[in-house]
Amino acid sequence: MLAETIILIFRALFETLYMVIFSTLFAIIFGFPIGLVLVLTQKGGLLENLNLNNALNSIINTARSIPFIIMIIILFPLSRIIVGTSIGSTAAIVPLSIAASPFVARIIETSLNEVDKKVIEAAVSLGANIPQIVFKVMVKESLPSLISGITLTIINILGYSAMAGAIGGGGLGDLAIRYGYQRFRTDILIATVIILILFVETIQRMGSKLSRKFDKR
Amino acid sequence: MIMIKGLYKSFENEGQEVEVLKNVNLTIEDGDIFGIIGPSGAGKSTLIRCFNLLEKPNKGEIIVDGVNITKLNGKKLRDFRKNMGMIFQHFNLLQNSTVYKNIAFPLEISGYSKDFIEQRVLELLDMVNLKDKKDAYPSMLSGGQKQRVAIARALALNPKYILSDEATSALDPLTTRSISDLLKFFNKKYGITIILITHEMDVVKEICNKVAFINNGRIIEWGNTYDLLNFPKSIEIKQFVNENNFKIDKEELFKNVS
């Protein structure tokens, strides 16, 4: 009985980790370029293009105003196309990544915008091209802020993953609802909550520490 | 040699065109330390930023060693900029990079080998007397040290020209002196042509062989430092020189400039 419960919890934990890690990874892969384009095309940006900037902003705002639970329902059919199924943790990664991308784009945008314009200008005056300015100046200078932003993203995706779990994605959220809530297994409910608290705490601590480590200002 | 011919620059301010540079004409000879002085808002920074096209002029030509650089873009512009280092009032160093990495930056983006970069950075650190600060971050340095890092960075690619926009305005008088001496040293030793903006008459007196006075976007007068400060033709310069105690005596000039 106890062994069974432990296996149940560990499987759920594994599913959650799997969902969170890959969703964060894909959300950054999609969100980073969008955030970067937002910064480069804004007024006074290195590739100023207000039409493109306005269009991107509208898309992001629209996407972010859709409640996440609705977003998942809309996007689950897409999972079937991309990963061949709309049930399970792998299927949940698709809506999680897409739903978190606009959030990541904003985080990246905010972080990159914190970089002193004068430092960027110094790089321009030294003959740097745009990729060099992006990676060697903007990303490097805003690394502490980017790390804090990604930490926040992971914690947010963890919260989203619990919702995704509830509609077929598996993981700790799913476990808490199916066993803890529907079958009155208070022990499982408490265990999942404790694991989630520890999870958030660990990520936050690691994120803050790493962010401070790279901050030499 | 840099020749500026009929340069105009205007900014759009709330739908209104404001002319900031009006028909600027100047010639800067190789080996000059060319000072630009004038009241706040006169257009000094805008002018110096046109030299490396951080601002694009609306009209006119900037001919650097025979090439009209106002037409340059893309790789040609970036390569041109590598021949014209720039230093700033607030240093503008990479905060999250060490002194070494800051100075290595222009070399890295130009694709030099690691060995060459190391050798060159150490050489530069030696020139600006900062060998022991190699691994420090800018936040750990004094203003004068930061500016020396910035100078080393600006010199890393062996530019023929250096632009300086109030590089000593954030520094105390003693540090100002050490920075202006350093600029003069590089001018004398390597023949680097320097164009500098300053509000400090000591800097002009001590290192500039030529000076231009700009007011309201126009060059009022320019030429030999001694003549311009002591026998200005225009009343505006007379006033400015008096207000700022800009006069110099010939002995001082010979002591410092020749």
Ligand SMILES: Nc1ncnc2c1ncn2[C@@H]1O[C@H](COP(=O)(O)OP(=O)(O)OP(=O)(O)O)[C@@H](O)[C@H]1O
């Ligand atoms: N990007 C800009 N957009 C609009 N107006 C500008 C811009 N840059 C400069 N100006 C205006 O151009 C004029 C000249 O500015 P500039 O910075 O060249 O003066 P300056 O001589 O360097 O002054 P200071 O001694 O205070 O540094 C000012 O009236 C300023 O408000």
Ligand SMILES: [Mg+2]
């Ligand atoms: Mg200025």
